[in-house]
Amino acid sequence: MSTTHPNWIHLPDTEAFPSYEKYTALVDQAYGLPDLVYIPLEEAVKDDVLHGWEAEWLVNVTYDAQRWGLFREPRIDFVYTWVNGSEKAFQDTKHPYELNSTLNDKEGAWISSHGENRYRDWDELKYSVRSVEKYAPFKNKIQVLVNSLGTAEANATKQVPTWLSGSAGNAFEVLAQEEYFEPDKKGCLATFNSISIENQLHNTNSRVDRLFALSDDMLLGRPHAASDLYSPLFGPLVAFKTNAYNTLHKPNEADAKRFGEKPWLIYTSWLLNRRFGARKRKGQAHFGHSLSRRITREAMQSFPGPELLSACSRFRGDFGFQLYTWFATFHYTIERHREALLWSYLIHRSDPDQDGYLSWDERQQVVKDLEEGLQNGSKSSFRARNFYHYSDILEDAGLEPPKVNLDILWTSMDGPAMIKDADCFAFDVNECLAPGFSAEDSYSHRDTPAFSTAAMLDRVARQQPECGDCLVKILLHKVAKGFGPLLPNANAQPKAYQTVLKALMRYQYVISEPDGLFVMVTDAEQVETTLIKRLVTKKKKVGQLCLNDDVSSTDDSDVLALQSTMKALFEGLLPDASQFEAKEEIG
Structure with a gap:
C-alpha cells in the first residue's frame, strides 16, 4: 500500500465518502459548540404518552391488571457493530484515512499496530445471531452496522457478511454508516471507530424504541425473557463494574494515554460532573447494553x-477523548430520574402559589415533610424493597419474569440509586437548601434570592448533590412505597403532575448483576481448556458470553490454530444455523 497521502480525499464528495472539506468544517464547528446544555423536562417528555395506569404505579407501586389488562411482551431490536477487518476491500478503504490521520507517524508504527485484533473476524457475528434467534424469542429485528467499501472515485458497496442469505428480509438489516448517521453529522464519514458508531446507533430506524446493542463478540448463552433486558414497568436493566470515576478537572494528555476505555470514562465523567454534580460513577459492564433510542x-x-467531535473521530484517539455512549446514557438516565424528583418537589409541590420563591409558610411545610420522613429513617425495613419482588410484580402484570439476570440490586421504583448508601442523619436545611431556611426574621423575606426555587434546585441537584440525595431519601420515608411525597398536587397542579409522571416513567432503570462471562481470548490452548471444556464438554451455562480478541501473536500457525478452536467452540455451543444464513453456507 502507498504511504503517501491520497489525492481522492480532495475529490468531489459522495454520501458514503464526503469531502475532506466537509469533515474539517464539522470538526471546526464542534470546537465552537458548548460542551453541555440543559434540556428542560417539559421539552424532553412532550411527545411521551401516558396510558392511565402510570399514576397508581408511581404512587403506590401497584398495577391493576383487572382494570388495565395484562401487558404484552415488549419487542426489542438487536443492534450489532460489526466489521470484517480481514477483507482486503475494507483495508483498502481504511488505509487512505489512516494516512491522513493525525495519529499517523513517519515510521508507520501507528498504522501497523493500532488494532489488527480490533478488526479481525472470527465469524462471531454468525454465531451471535444464532444465539439471538435461539434464546431471544422477543426479538423484533436484527440490525448490523457496517462500513461502506470503496473510495470517492467508485460507487460504494456495503460490507456484508459472507454467510448472509440474500433473502434475509426486513427482519435482518445491514446498514451502512450513511444510512443511520444524523444528517448534520454525515460529513464526518467514513469512520473506523466503534465509539463513534455507538454515538449514532440510536438513529437506526425501527418501529420500536427499545434496542439491545452488542458487539459481534457477544453471544447469548441460554434462554432470555424480555425482562432480562427491559420491562415496561421497571425500564431497562443496566449493569456496572466496581471501578468508579469522578473527574473534577479537565482531563489532560496523560489521561488520554491511559489504557483501554479509561480515557473515555474519565472524559465523560468530567462532562457528567459538570451537568449533574460531582460524584463517583461506575463504569458499565462489558456485555450487551439495553437502550432506549429516544433517551x-x-x-x-x-x-x-463532544457529540459532534466524537462522531468525527475516525479512529480512537483522533482528538484524545470521546463521549462514551454507554457510560453517558446510563448515568444520564439515573441522574435525570433523580433530577425529575427534585424538580417536582422544589419547583412545584413545595411552591403551591407558583411564584418561584418559598415563603415562610411554604418553608415550614418542607421542614414538616422532612421531620415526618426522619421519624422513619432509622427503620431499615420501613420502605418496601421492590428489587426483591421484581419477578413477582412482573408476573402479576402478565410479563414473563427474567430467566438470566436474576440478581436485581436496585430499581428506580425504590428511589434514585444514590440514596441507597446515603447517610442523611446530619441533613440540615440551612446548609442544603438555603441559609436561614428554617428561620423567620427580618433578613429572611420570601423573595430573598436564596429562597428562589430555581436556586435551591440547582443547589441540591448539581452544586451539592449529596444534599439532593438526602432530600429525596428523607422525603420518600414518609411512605412505605412510591413517590407520592415528592409529586405535585394532581388536582391543583395537573400539568406539572403529568409532566413528572412522564419523566419518572421515561427515566426508569433496574441495576442488576449480570449472569455473564467475559474472556480476553489469547490463544487456542486457553480456549480449549477454559471455554470448550467448561461450556461444551461439561455443558455449563452462562447467560451472556463476551470473547474479546486479545491475541498478540502474529504467527500464522498460532492464528490458524485459534481460528479452528474458536470454530469448534462456536459449533459446540450453537450448531444450528439461523434462518438468515445462506443455504450454501449451511451446507
Missing part, C-alpha cells in the same frame, strides 16, 4: 460539542 438521543444531544 440515548437526548443524552447525546445534551453534550453537543
Whole structure:
C-alpha cells in the first residue's frame, strides 16, 4: 500500500465518502459548540404518552391488571457493530484515512499496530445471531452496522457478511454508516471507530424504541425473557463494574494515554460532573447494553460539542477523548430520574402559589415533610424493597419474569440509586437548601434570592448533590412505597403532575448483576481448556458470553490454530444455523 497521502480525499464528495472539506468544517464547528446544555423536562417528555395506569404505579407501586389488562411482551431490536477487518476491500478503504490521520507517524508504527485484533473476524457475528434467534424469542429485528467499501472515485458497496442469505428480509438489516448517521453529522464519514458508531446507533430506524446493542463478540448463552433486558414497568436493566470515576478537572494528555476505555470514562465523567454534580460513577459492564433510542438521543444531544467531535473521530484517539455512549446514557438516565424528583418537589409541590420563591409558610411545610420522613429513617425495613419482588410484580402484570439476570440490586421504583448508601442523619436545611431556611426574621423575606426555587434546585441537584440525595431519601420515608411525597398536587397542579409522571416513567432503570462471562481470548490452548471444556464438554451455562480478541501473536500457525478452536467452540455451543444464513453456507 502507498504511504503517501491520497489525492481522492480532495475529490468531489459522495454520501458514503464526503469531502475532506466537509469533515474539517464539522470538526471546526464542534470546537465552537458548548460542551453541555440543559434540556428542560417539559421539552424532553412532550411527545411521551401516558396510558392511565402510570399514576397508581408511581404512587403506590401497584398495577391493576383487572382494570388495565395484562401487558404484552415488549419487542426489542438487536443492534450489532460489526466489521470484517480481514477483507482486503475494507483495508483498502481504511488505509487512505489512516494516512491522513493525525495519529499517523513517519515510521508507520501507528498504522501497523493500532488494532489488527480490533478488526479481525472470527465469524462471531454468525454465531451471535444464532444465539439471538435461539434464546431471544422477543426479538423484533436484527440490525448490523457496517462500513461502506470503496473510495470517492467508485460507487460504494456495503460490507456484508459472507454467510448472509440474500433473502434475509426486513427482519435482518445491514446498514451502512450513511444510512443511520444524523444528517448534520454525515460529513464526518467514513469512520473506523466503534465509539463513534455507538454515538449514532440510536438513529437506526425501527418501529420500536427499545434496542439491545452488542458487539459481534457477544453471544447469548441460554434462554432470555424480555425482562432480562427491559420491562415496561421497571425500564431497562443496566449493569456496572466496581471501578468508579469522578473527574473534577479537565482531563489532560496523560489521561488520554491511559489504557483501554479509561480515557473515555474519565472524559465523560468530567462532562457528567459538570451537568449533574460531582460524584463517583461506575463504569458499565462489558456485555450487551439495553437502550432506549429516544433517551440515548437526548443524552447525546445534551453534550453537543463532544457529540459532534466524537462522531468525527475516525479512529480512537483522533482528538484524545470521546463521549462514551454507554457510560453517558446510563448515568444520564439515573441522574435525570433523580433530577425529575427534585424538580417536582422544589419547583412545584413545595411552591403551591407558583411564584418561584418559598415563603415562610411554604418553608415550614418542607421542614414538616422532612421531620415526618426522619421519624422513619432509622427503620431499615420501613420502605418496601421492590428489587426483591421484581419477578413477582412482573408476573402479576402478565410479563414473563427474567430467566438470566436474576440478581436485581436496585430499581428506580425504590428511589434514585444514590440514596441507597446515603447517610442523611446530619441533613440540615440551612446548609442544603438555603441559609436561614428554617428561620423567620427580618433578613429572611420570601423573595430573598436564596429562597428562589430555581436556586435551591440547582443547589441540591448539581452544586451539592449529596444534599439532593438526602432530600429525596428523607422525603420518600414518609411512605412505605412510591413517590407520592415528592409529586405535585394532581388536582391543583395537573400539568406539572403529568409532566413528572412522564419523566419518572421515561427515566426508569433496574441495576442488576449480570449472569455473564467475559474472556480476553489469547490463544487456542486457553480456549480449549477454559471455554470448550467448561461450556461444551461439561455443558455449563452462562447467560451472556463476551470473547474479546486479545491475541498478540502474529504467527500464522498460532492464528490458524485459534481460528479452528474458536470454530469448534462456536459449533459446540450453537450448531444450528439461523434462518438468515445462506443455504450454501449451511451446507
